[in-house]
Amino acid sequence: MPDASQLELLSGNRMTALGALDAGCRFFSGYPITPSSEIYQTMMEELPAQGGVALAAPDEITALAYCVGASLAGYKAMTATSGPGWGLMVETVQYAVMTETPAVIAVVQRLGPSTGGATQGAQGDVLCTQYFTSGSYTVPVLAPSNSHECYELTQAAFYWSERLRTPVIVLSDKEVGMTSESVNSDSLRRWPVVERKPFSKSAKFFRTYACDCLEEPPAFSAVGGRARVAATGSAHDQEGRLRKNSPEVLELLIHLQTKIDAHADEISLIDEEPCENADLLILSYGISVRAARAAVRQLRAQGRRVSFLQIKSLFPVPKKEVVRAAAGCKRVYVVEENLTGQYASVLEPIVGSERLVRVNGIGHMITPGEILEPVDAT
Amino acid sequence: MSTPYLKQDSALPYCKGCSHSIVLRALGDALEKLQIPPAELAIVTDIGCVGLADAQFATPHTVHTTHGRSTAFAGGLSLADSVLGEGKLKPIVLIGDGGAMIGLNHLVNAALLNLDVTVLVHNNFLFGMTGGQNSAFTPLDFVTSTTQAGNTTPPLELALCLLAARAPFVARQLATDGNLAEVLAKAISHPGFALVEILELCTAYATRWNSLTGAKLKQVADRCGFQLGILRDERRPRFKDAYREMTAKLRPTVARRVRANFQLGNLPRPIGVILAGTAGERVQTAAGVLAEAAMRSGLHVTLKNDNPVTQGSGFSLSEVILSETEILFTGVEQPDVIIVVSGDGLKELERNCILDQTKHDTLILADEGLTFPDVSCHILQLPLRKIAGANLAALAGVAWWLEVSQIFPLQALRVALEARFGAEAASVKTRLSQLSHAESAAGHGH
Numbered sequence: 065m066p067d068a069s070q071l072e073l074l075s076g077n078r079m080t081a082l083g084a085l086d087a088g089c090r091f092f093s094g095y096p097i098t099p100s101s102e103i104y105q106t107m108m109e110e111l112p113a114q115g116g117v118a119l120a121a122p123d124e125i126t127a128l129a130y131c132v133g134a135s136l137a138g139y140k141a142m143t144a145t146s147g148p149g150w151g152l153m154v155e156t157v158q159y160a161v162m163t164e165t166p167a168v169i170a171v172v173q174r175l176g177p178s179t180g181g182a183t184q185g186a187q188g189d190v191l192c193t194q195y196f197t198s199g200s201y202t203v204p205v206l207a208p209s210n211s212h213e214c215y216e217l218t219q220a221a222f223y224w225s226e227r228l229r230t231p232v233i234v235l236s237d238k239e240v241g242m243t244s245e246s247v248n249s250d251s252l253r254r255w256p257v258v259e260r261k262p263f264s265k266s267a268k269f270f271r272t273y274a275c276d277c278l279e280e281p282p283a284f285s286a287v288g289g290r291a292r293v294a295a296t297g298s299a300h301d302q303e304g305r306l307r308k309n310s311p312e313v314l315e316l317l318i319h320l321q322t323k324i325d326a327h328a329d330e331i332s333l334i335d336e337e338p339c340e341n342a343d344l345l346i347l348s349y350g351i352s353v354r355a356a357r358a359a360v361r362q363l364r365a366q367g368r369r370v371s372f373l374q375i376k377s378l379f380p381v382p383k384k385e386v387v388r389a390a391a392g393c394k395r396v397y398v399v400e401e402n403l404t405g406q407y408a409s410v411l412e413p414i415v416g417s418e419r420l421v422r423v424n425g426i427g428h429m430i431t432p433g434e435i436l437e438p439v440d441a442t
Numbered sequence: 443m444s445t446p447y448l449k450q451d452s453a454l455p456y457c458k459g460c461s462h463s464i465v466l467r468a469l470g471d472a473l474e475k476l477q478i479p480p481a482e483l484a485i486v487t488d489i490g491c492v493g494l495a496d497a498q499f500a501t502p503h504t505v506h507t508t509h510g511r512s513t514a515f516a517g518g519l520s521l522a523d524s525v526l527g528e529g530k531l532k533p534i535v536l537i538g539d540g541g542a543m544i545g546l547n548h549l550v551n552a553a554l555l556n557l558d559v560t561v562l563v564h565n566n567f568l569f570g571m572t573g574g575q576n577s578a579f580t581p582l583d584f585v586t587s588t589t590q591a592g593n594t595t596p597p598l599e600l601a602l603c604l605l606a607a608r609a610p611f612v613a614r615q616l617a618t619d620g621n622l623a624e625v626l627a628k629a630i631s632h633p634g635f636a637l638v639e640i641l642e643l644c645t646a647y648a649t650r651w652n653s654l655t656g657a658k659l660k661q662v663a664d665r666c667g668f669q670l671g672i673l674r675d676e677r678r679p680r681f682k683d684a685y686r687e688m689t690a691k692l693r694p695t696v697a698r699r700v701r702a703n704f705q706l707g708n709l710p711r712p713i714g715v716i717l718a719g720t721a722g723e724r725v726q727t728a729a730g731v732l733a734e735a736a737m738r739s740g741l742h743v744t745l746k747n748d749n750p751v752t753q754g755s756g757f758s759l760s761e762v763i764l765s766e767t768e769i770l771f772t773g774v775e776q777p778d779v780i781i782v783v784s785g786d787g788l789k790e791l792e793r794n795c796i797l798d799q800t801k802h803d804t805l806i807l808a809d810e811g812l813t814f815p816d817v818s819c820h821i822l823q824l825p826l827r828k829i830a831g832a833n834l835a836a837l838a839g840v841a842w843w844l845e846v847s848q849i850f851p852l853q854a855l856r857v858a859l860e861a862r863f864g865a866e867a868a869s870v871k872t873r874l875s876q877l878s879h880a881e882s883a884a885g886h887g888h
Contacts, residue, residue, distance in 0.1 A: 126548060129518060242746065246742055288482070293504070295503075432770075
């Protein structure tokens with residue numbers, strides 16, 4: 065039972081917005097879409113009062129393009145949407161990837177495809193928010209399972225977005241976003257507010273995409289600052305010039321992946337309830353974590369030796385943690401609210417298809433009972 | 443003398459005779475005339491032959507973007523700089539007729555907001571870079587690779603669109619105009635949104651397939667009915683001016699924190715409470731008050747609301763879980779308490795099969811006016827709507843149930859009511875207490 069500390073009833077969506085504000089987000093542009101509209105509304109109410117810019121965009125493409133423009137000018141920026149809006153934003157997110165422009169995009173999933181069910185939760189956009197670039201460059205994707213984590217992982221999203229100069233996605237869903245729960249603000253994990261590595265030498269030596277070390281992003285200078293910026297969505301050399309197939313251009317493309325891979329261990333965020341000599345592992349992310357934890361408790365009460373692993377950083381895939389948690393287990397149950405087991409397909413080569421069991425469903429939150437069933441059948 | 447804006451030693455990448463070269467030089471001349479510090483300029487280029495222009499600039503910032511979206515990126519730069527920065531950055535968008543149609547909504551939006559952005563539309567009546575296909579700006583009868591028998595769709599009158607979008611500066615010029623640099627300079631120095639549509643010559647396709655020359659450009663404009671010259675040059679407040687004024691009056695929201703300082707009553711295991719009623723009748727308010735009262739008593743709480751996609755009508759449903767320990771699964775699979783106060787609410791419970799999910803000891807507390815199908819659990823009907831009124835019926839149900847169940851002290855509910863209703867709280871409490879008296883007077887329901 066919580067002590068006599070201060071509590072607040074807060075939805076995942078509101079916590080996403082509060083996490084962004086506390087992370088130093090200064091610019092928000094959005095378009096309302098169920099079930100993410102509360103993030104947009106909260107930012108419209110709170111950000112201007114804190115001296116930032118929040119404004120309505122006529123559509124999702126504009127919303128994200130405004131954010132990327134603001135980020136090119138040097139400011140931390142965010143937008144929020146759901147699956148149908150994400151589809152519109154994909155081209156612009158690719159632009160952020162190629163230009164190494166930080167931006168945080170909150171995607172609050174709902175049932176698809178297409179308009180689908182606006183007021184129905186789902187976890188069906190996992191692969192869509194990862195394999196959307198021509199070239200499948202890894203973009204960090206963080207998945208909160210409750211209101212606390214919406215705050216913490218949005219903070220983490222800004223941290224990595226600025227640190228590595230990349231878009232980062234906070235992937236929740238209708239149930240996480242629109243469920244309110246009692247939150248103790250003192251118990252929130254706050255991330256340090258990080259600034260992009262600035263270019264600090266004389267302006268005449270600035271090259272927009274200069275990379276001494278491919279594992280680190282280029283030093284940043286704002287459009288509007290003293291050093292001349294040549295940003296471009298074309299494949300470019302270190303000057304920012306379009307040069308087809310030159311070795312320097314190819315090296316910079318590889319760098320887009322290298323900078324993420326090199327920090328994969330640091331980005332890795334998991335939570336776990338390990339069990340010694342476990343022969344079963346239940347693994348989940350996002351909303352399904354809550355049912356999974358409940359199922360694990362019930363199984364342990366029945367005397368089963370079962371470990372639990374929550375993935376908070378879906379991408380880059382925390383391979384080491386998955387391998388470690390699954391070691392010695394006969395079965396690995398991957399619980400997610402989509403039809404085909406999207407994250408399971410990512411884990412299959414890591415865990416092995418003989419061991420991996422999918423626990424899936426659509427149109428309702430997966431219940432603890434639906435997890436117990438296949439486990440009991442083993 | 444400062445470095446020229448355009449590279450002096452660079453061969454332009456355009457075809458021989460292409461008027462992009464003329465326009466680019468006119469832009470360079472305009473910038474030389476205005477002497478805007480290069481660090482305060484961002485040349486934002488779209489896709490197409492016009493998108494090769496950024497490589498020709500020596501000193502201003504350049505941002506090469508995606509097709510049609512250049513104005514939106516430029517808008518983001520301007521919004522951020524004008525409110526958060528020094529407000530000196532001037533993005534100049536170089537876009538073709540292809541980009542202008544793809545991004546027409548960005549042009550309109552930037553004009554309506556009056557963002558400090560200059561857009562130069564290089565209209566050569568077709569898509570040059572990709573092989574001369576027709577665009578939304580291709581004149582009637584024009585031959586392009588995709589209208590080889592002559593175009594049959596009339597072209598867009600872009601300037602009129604932007605005038606309708608309240609753009610304070612709109613001009614249409616020919617690339618061959620002697621005063622082009624002067625007009626560009628006027629547009630760029632205009633405080634706010636400015637658009638210049640420049641009619642151009644594509645010598646790879648347009649001039650070859652149509653008898654089009656520099657001298658004949660004006661005839662094309664005439665045939666299309668396009669007015670030339672500066673069509674509007676006015677002032678109106680820019681986005682940043684209105685924004686600063688508006689935000690000066692705002693204050694951040696105060697967090698609604700509560701202290702958990704009431705004694706816990708009686709809650710051996712988590713319970714799920716469903717409230718069902720009609721949209722607009724404060725069902726969700728009742729759930730919120732219940733949740734906050736429970737928090738004040740040291741309970742963990744989750745709360746979810748449901749209503750039809752049409753926000754203001756139909757049913758309103760809330761699910762509240764109360765627990766001494768951390769709440770994991772947030773679904774109420776078998777409700778412990780259902781408080782239903784209207785026909786809309788009851789219909790939704792039936793439709794959603796919630797009534798089928800009751801257990802034998804579920805308590806259904808309902809308004810006396812409702813008729814139920816068969817259920818296996820106990821239904822208690824009270825004059826909730828009659829006594830408390832439509833807007834407080836759900837809250838009355840909550841209060842009645844709390845008094846009876848003693849999950850946590852009623853005083854916690856009273857404090858939560860005060861916090862939520864403020865000045866109204868006293869009359870709300872009176873109404874709720876009337877139910878308690880009426881119900882004991884009438885005896886328990888069926």
